[in-house]
Amino acid sequence: METTARPSATPPLSRTAVHVLLAIGPEERHGYAIMAEVARLTDGAVRLGPGAIYTTIRRLLDDGLIAESDERPDPELDDQRRRYYRLTALGRTVAAAEVRRFETLVSAARPWALGSAVE
Amino acid sequence: MTRPASHERVYRLLLRLYPEPFRSRFGGELVQLSGDLLRDAREGRSRRGVVRTWLGLVLDVALTAPAEHLEQRRIAHSLTRPASSVSKALGAVGILGGLLLVAAYIPNLVWSEDVFVLRLVVLNGGAIAIAIALYPRLASIARWQATLATAGVLLTNAWHLVLIVAIVAPPGPPYFPDVHPMYGQSQVAMWLADAIYGSAALVLGGAAGLAALTLTLGSVFAILYVTFGALGVALVGVGWIALGLRVGRDRRRPAPVAVDAG
Numbered sequence: 001m002e003t004t005a006r007p008s009a010t011p012p013l014s015r016t017a018v019h020v021l022l023a024i025g026p027e028e029r030h031g032y033a034i035m036a037e038v039a040r041l042t043d044g045a046v047r048l049g050p051g052a053i054y055t056t057i058r059r060l061l062d063d064g065l066i067a068e069s070d071e072r073p074d075p076e077l078d079d080q081r082r083r084y085y086r087l088t089a090l091g092r093t094v095a096a097a098e099v100r101r102f103e104t105l106v107s108a109a110r111p112w113a114l115g116s117a118v119e
Numbered sequence: 120m121t122r123p124a125s126h127e128r129v130y131r132l133l134l135r136l137y138p139e140p141f142r143s144r145f146g147g148e149l150v151q152l153s154g155d156l157l158r159d160a161r162e163g164r165s166r167r168g169v170v171r172t173w174l175g176l177v178l179d180v181a182l183t184a185p186a187e188h189l190e191q192r193r194i195a196h197s198l199t200r201p202a203s204s205v206s207k208a209l210g211a212v213g214i215l216g217g218l219l220l221v222a223a224y225i226p227n228l229v230w231s232e233d234v235f236v237l238r239l240v241v242l243n244g245g246a247i248a249i250a251i252a253l254y255p256r257l258a259s260i261a262r263w264q265a266t267l268a269t270a271g272v273l274l275t276n277a278w279h280l281v282l283i284v285a286i287v288a289p290p291g292p293p294y295f296p297d298v299h300p301m302y303g304q305s306q307v308a309m310w311l312a313d314a315i316y317g318s319a320a321l322v323l324g325g326a327a328g329l330a331a332l333t334l335t336l337g338s339v340f341a342i343l344y345v346t347f348g349a350l351g352v353a354l355v356g357v358g359w360i361a362l363g364l365r366v367g368r369d370r371r372r373p374a375p376v377a378v379d380a381g
Contacts, residue, residue, distance in 0.1 A: 031152045049179025050152040051137075054145040055187050083148060 013098060019046055020056045021065060021087065021095045028069045030082040031057070057085060065091035126157055133177065136184040138191045192260070205252070213249035213363030215241055217356040236283060242359070243280035243309075247273055249362050250316065253323075260322050268319035271312035279305045307342060313355060314338035320362070327365040334358025 013021065023029065023037035031053050039047050048056075060066040069084040087095060130153045134142055153176055159165040160172040167175065250272040257265035282305050317335030321328050337358050340351025 031148055032155045035152070047175075049175055049183070050149045050156070051179040051183035053152070054149055055141070055183045055190075058141060058145065058187075059190075082151070 013094070014056075016048065016052055016056050017060060018095075018098050019048065020053065020060065021091060021098070024066060024085055024087055024091075025095075026087075028084040028086045030084050032082075034085070060091070061085075064088055065094055126154060130154075130176065133180045136180055138188050140191065141187050209248035209252035210363040210365075212241070213245035213252075214360050215245060217242070217245060217358070217360035217363060239283050240280060242356075243276040243283070245359055245363065246276045246313065247280075249359060250276075253320065253362065256323070257320060261319070264319045264322075268312075268316040272316045275305065275309040275312040279309045310338040310341045310351075310355075314342070317358060323365075327362065330358055330361030330365060332358075333361060 019038045019042070020034055023034045023041060025037075027033075029037065031050065034057075035048055035050075035053055057066065061068070065088060066085045067088050069086050127150055130150055131146070134146055134149060137146075156165070156172050156176070157169060160167055160169045165172065250269045254265060254269045257269070282302050286302060314335050317331045317333075317338060320331035320334070323331060333354055335358075337351045337354025337356070341355055343351070
């Protein structure tokens with residue numbers, strides 16, 4: 001039975017938590033890959049340090065939004081000591097709710113914000 | 120090969136600024152990730168040089184470690200860990216002891232020799248049970264205060280319990296132990312230890328802190344036996360009941376709410 005988050009009842013996540021959640025996305029990623037993906041998604045504007053990454057991962061794990069992946073990478077391709085993280089079903093729905101929030105915000109602000117910027 | 124080792128040593132020192140549970144859970148990954156960043160800086164794959172990367176690592180720890188400490192304290196203070204079945208049983212004994220203590224001080228209700236002995240036995244057992252059940256949570260906030268306060272409650276309540284059994288339990292005519300000099304001393308020691316324990320348990324905050332305050336006030340009143348004795352003992356009962364309820368309650372950290380999609 002699949003569950004979905006009710007956006008209005010979902011506690012808002014911190015900006016860093018949203019970045020990490022969206023950086024993991026549909027993949028399984030380790031800390032270094034999450035850090036690189038956050039930088040890529042934000043065009044280099046946001047660069048999280050190891051402490052920021054792992055304190056956020058700790059919180060997302062405790063809230064059940066992400067889980068540690070059981071599978072380990074091929075030892076020839078990657079370091080076996082790395083832990084990989086993936087979104088849980090709840091994590092996916094919370095991520096979707098966050099994206100909808102952004103969409104609502106952007107669609108409301110786009111006409112005047114981008115319009116005045118062009119002028 | 121010496122560079123990674125020296126980096127690791129220095130970074131592990133920095134990691135000591137994090138709370139121990141976080142360090143033991145993520146320390147290895149943090150060391151590995153910091154090593155990756157420094158390697159990128161040395162090999163020119165990062166726009167930042169080695170010095171700026173180090174400054175970034177120090178700043179990162181300085182900004183995130185205090186928040187992680189606050190989070191650990193918040194978890195400990197709000198009793199968010201689920202209560203075990205043992206804790207629930209210990210809490211139930213404490214509630215029963217408090218209830219009997221309060222009930223025994225309602226005039227003309229259950230005041231008799233049998234109840235007098237029973238309520239004191241259950242009260243002492245309940246106080247000991249709650250002190251044992253709450254110790255891990257109190258110790259996670261302030262270890263030494265928790266140890267001293269808990270030891271005081273255990274020793275004085277056990278002493279009082281032994282005297283009750285030794286003086287009153289033997290067959291014969293009903294005998295109220297208040298007339299025995301050693302019993303009076305054990306009572307004062309017990310109320311004093313309960314008051315100290317209540318003060319130490321104030322750090323639990325919230326409803327548990329309020330229960331601890333009630334216990335402290337009740338114990339102080341009970342020591343001033345002549346003026347506020349009955350009120351004090353009843354308050355002690357209420358305090359133990361409230362603490363017992365907190366011990367037995369199963370609270371979890373609020374998580375994002377999910378609803379069935381069908």
